[in-house]
Amino acid sequence: MLYDIKLVIHYDYATPAGGGRHLLRLLPAHLPGRQTVRSAALTITPAPAERNNFTDFFGNAVTELSLPPGHDKVEFIARAVVDRHSQVLPLDDVALADLPAVLAEERSIARDMPHHFLPPSSRIPPDAAITAFARAAVAGQDRLMAMTEALGRALHTTLTFDPTATTVDTPPSEAFANRTGVCQDFAQIMIAGLRGMGVPAGYVSGYLRTLPPPGQPRLEGADAMHAWVRVWAGPRAGWIDYDPTNACFAGEDHVTVAHGRDYGDVAPVAGVLRIAGGQSSSQAVDMVAI
Amino acid sequence: MDPLPLPLPPLLAGYRPLAGVADELLSPDGGVRPVWEGLLNHLSVTAPEDWTQRFARGDQYLRDQGVYLRHYGESGPAEREWPLSHVPVLIEESDWGDITRGLIQRANLLEQVMADLYGPGRLVSDGHLPPALVAGNPEWLRPMVGITPRGGHHLHFVAFEIGRGPDGRWWVLGDRTQAPSGAGFALENRVATSRVFSDFYPGAHVHRLAGFFRSFRNALMDLRAEPDSRVAILTPGPLTDTYFEHAYIARYLGFLLVQGEDLTVQTGRLMIRTVAGLTPVSVLWRRLDSGWADPLELDPASRLGTPGMVSALRNQTATMVNALGSGVLETRAFLAFLPRIARALLGQDLILPNVATWWCGQPTERDHVAANSDRMFISPALSTRPPYEDWQDHRPTGPLPDWLDQHGADYVGQERVTLSTTPAFVDGRLRPRPMSLRVFLLRTSQGWEVMPGGFARIGRGGDAGAIAMQKGGAAADVWVVSPRPVETATLLATGGDVARRGLSVLPARAADNLFWLGRYVERTEGILRLLRARNARLAESGSAAGPLLAGMDPLLTVLGVDPNEGIPQGLIQTLGAAIASAGAVRDRFSPDGWSALADLDKTMRRMSQRVTVGDDAARAIGKLLRKLTGFSGLVHENMYRFLGWRFLKLGQHHERAMGMTAILATLADPDAPEGALDLAVEVGDSVMTHRRRFALVTARDTVVELMALDEMNPRAVRFQLDGIRDQLSHLPGASGRGATIALSRAVAALHGQLDRTSPEALDSAALWAFRAELATVSELVTEGYLR
Secondary structure, three states, rough: EEEEEEEEEEEEEEEEEEOEEEEEEOOOOEEOEEEEEEEEEEEEEEEOOEEEEOOOOOOOOOEEEOOOOOEEEEEEEEEEEEOOOOOOOOOOEEHHHHHHHHHHHOOOOOOOOHHOOOOOOOEOOOHHHHHHHHHHHHHOOHHHHHHHHHHHHHHHHHHHOOOOOOOOOOOOOHHHHHHOOHHHHHHHHHHHHHHHHOOOOEEEEEEEEOOOOOOOOOOOOOOOOEEEEEEOOOOOOOEEEEOOOEEEEEEOOOOEEEOOHHHHOOOOOEEOOOOOEEEEEEEEEEEEEO | OOOOOOOHHHOOOOOOOOOOOOOOEOOOOOOOOOOHHHHHHHHOOHHHHHHHHHHHHHHHHHHHOOEEEEEEOOEEEEEEEEEEEOEEEEEEHHHHHHEEEHHHHHHHHHHHHHHHHHOOOHHHHHHOOHHHHOOOOOOOOOHHOOOHHHHHHOOOOEEEEEEEEOOEEEEEEOOOOOOOOOHHHHHHHHHHHHHOOOOOOOHOOOOOHHHHHHHHHHHHHOOOOOOOEEEEEEEOOOOOOHHHHHHHHHHHHOOEEEEEHHHEEEEEEEEEEEEOOEEEEEEEEOOOOOOHHHOOOOOOOOOOOOHHHHHHHOOOOEEEEOOOOOOHHHHHHHHOOOOHHHHHHHOOEEEEOEEEEEEOOOOHHHHHHOOOOEEEEEOOOOOOOOOHHOOOOOOOOOOOHHHHHHHHEEEEEEEEEOEEEEEEEEEEEEEEEEEEEEEEEEOOEEEOOOOOOOOOEEEEOHHHHHHHHHOEHHHHEEEEEEEEEEEEOHHHHHHHHHHHHHHHOOEEHHHHHHHHHHHHHHHHHHHHHHHHHHHHHHHHHHHHHHHHHHHHHHHHHHOOOOOOOOOOOOHHHHHHHHHHHOOOOHHOOOOHHHHHHHHHHHHHHHHHHOOOOHEEEEHHHHHHHHHHHHHHHHHHHHHHHHHHHHHHHHHHHHHHHHHHHHHHHHHHHOOOOOHHHHHHHHOOOOHHHHHHOOOOOHHHHHHHHHHHHHHHOOOOHHOOOHHHHHHHHOOOOOOOOHHHHHHHHHHHHHHHHHHHOOOOOOOOHHHHHHHHHHHHHHHHHHHHHOO
């Protein structure tokens, strides 16, 4: 499926800001076999004083920029044409009981290795309540992908999607206690549950098709950048993406931008800015099949 | 040297090492080791009473230098005297040679481990390190993976904690690679100890430390890529417990001391914000833990870092000593794997073994720990705390094997350490006390160089767990003793050039603190003069002085000072603000100046307990004024006219002008009570001058002439403006900053006003208006230079 994606992020500052440095992770990733980027461009206003690109530890493309002082609005516009290929789910061939032995065979700390995604990360500390919920939700399942699906469905049923309930910094324990949140909370809660059971899991940010095919409902989370979960399902199956906000394995509707251990590794806009007054921001996404 | 006559001297009566413990002083057969004979002889011929005096000499030196220990008790952080154990630890040169070889081998090994962990990761893929100990390690910083340090080396300055086991062999207890502290303290311990033993040390063939620091300074200078770029020491700031050492070593080596906010990254280069704009820095000796160095790519919660720091390192425009992420090498569980890694990477066994360690994430090792747990400490596998801070057990109360099965990967078992003992003076006698050494290594272009000496920790009791200074342990000097005379060069011989270059750059934050130091010290003086005059009036006239005092009190209350207190809290707080500013620039500040302020503060607090208003307060405040004048004299007479001094003077002039304008507008007002003019002249310290220039009787015109317009009176407003103009003319033009132009215009305009006015025209309203304009000068200084 071929998509035209446009993202606009806009910030307004009450008083002109001092200089600032930012890291942006906004453009779709090139992932052979999964998605092909035909074209991609990032427009920044005001024109940055410096701008560089680099690849982070997890392989994500990052744009690093510094803005000149004295601006009172900033705009990032990402545009891309991406071909998202359909994929068949692999065989669910690893049982949880065998996972420690399987992991012990994976002797590497290369970027895609499961070892990075099993320990607690700064935004997803271990949480006994979430782990207990996860264990109950997967009861009767022993294979990793089946467990993933069971947990994802249980979360989808239990949690209410509410864009006003949480912020970007709400910890998963709090979102889970209140049973509400947005895609980021769904994903981080699910990751906490999977890690709590010993299953390596990571965080994915990306885009979700905004206009559904005729006759199908619009998916949640399409108004802004979306987030979902990656699970390591064993050496043969590799990484499998699951979207707990919509209770489905990620498919042709999902276009990946970046992945990491939690939101902190993939934040679309990370920055340090000297500002004195308040600020407001807006974000708009269009992802249209062409 | 003659062998020591037996029996042992009285000094050693009762000196009995514990069974099964090695002792530095006595060999296993009970005889004194030859390296100690000279010092023991020296100790024996001196009366015990004299020792008290000599020890006091060392302690006094440390107090004068402002060396203190910050510790964290139940009531929060507090500073206490530096706990120096006056008897040094003596080590024979040949013994030291073995230590040196072992530690150099270990430093080379750690460099290779570091390069691998932040590079190809072969140690994990070849099975030498479990992936979980790296991937789950908070000190392994993913943003640093793949970044090759400029110059190729990750480690430049490391330390090792070592101890001697019961068999007499040295063991490595822990690796300090993040930002090892203690080298500066080692230097201070040396100076203090050499004063205690001033008539013995010079001829004792003790290896000097200066050569090591000379090499260190040269090595850091050599790491620069461009000859015009600078070396700086990056500190987390005055709230860190080792800040004293950062300031001390910055002064000693002549390097800039900077904090994260002093730095910025521009066009990929690391720059220091100075009063003259941005200037490049290309070598940072980091005393800050890696994670805090860059809020953008490392810990986003850090307020101590510099956004873009990692980017500058990625661009190889700066060298970090040591590379960010070097804390991973301190991981306790690595001790379990380093012996094998040494064989794999170096093809050698470790010359100095490290503490036997087993990671409980492996079944065989877990079983071993469970079976032998009575002679082990069990502690967190990923801990990077130094061993002496953490000699305690973390094991559960329940059955150990079950618990290890569940949590094993998070823990290590380590053999319980028995440290050797060394003599310490306790109640007039020498007693054996456990000790460990911290030894420092520096990378030079010829390889690693080891500091011939170090930092010894001495336990309070017999327990190895009590050698941490936070827990009552003490510090001692380490003497490496040669059979031959040693080289005695000092650092100063080649030091001047570097020091000058380092100090000619003034970070904006330092300038800001000096400016405010000047203001607060002057404000303190102003308050003292007002209070002295007030209390003297009260003592002379009692309640009859009421109207006059009511007329002057607003001058005090506006500064937060309650005139009805003998030594008002508001006064103590103002001086406290001065001390806080001084504390933030201790590297640019003479120890004498610091002592003068600290002494004033101590006296003021003591007085505040008992001094009452009136005559008592007037006399006490007179004393305080003389002490404060001592500080001002030090600044004026002793402080080199660097840029920093100019900002201090700017602050003083500005504050004095503000104070004097307010005094005149209040006390020289036609409606002011009887006696106010005399009071103004007295507070302005100009009684004699007024008599000489005018008459015995004060009149408004003569007072305003003398205190506002007289360019010869160092108390007059006009004199302060001249001073401000003079200092500004020596400041860098800070090109491109409009505020510096606005600043000189504002000062010129104020001058113009004073030139055109007369005492009659300068009425209270005009004085208040003048003062409001004067206030903007401070803001413009901040805007133009201090951001």
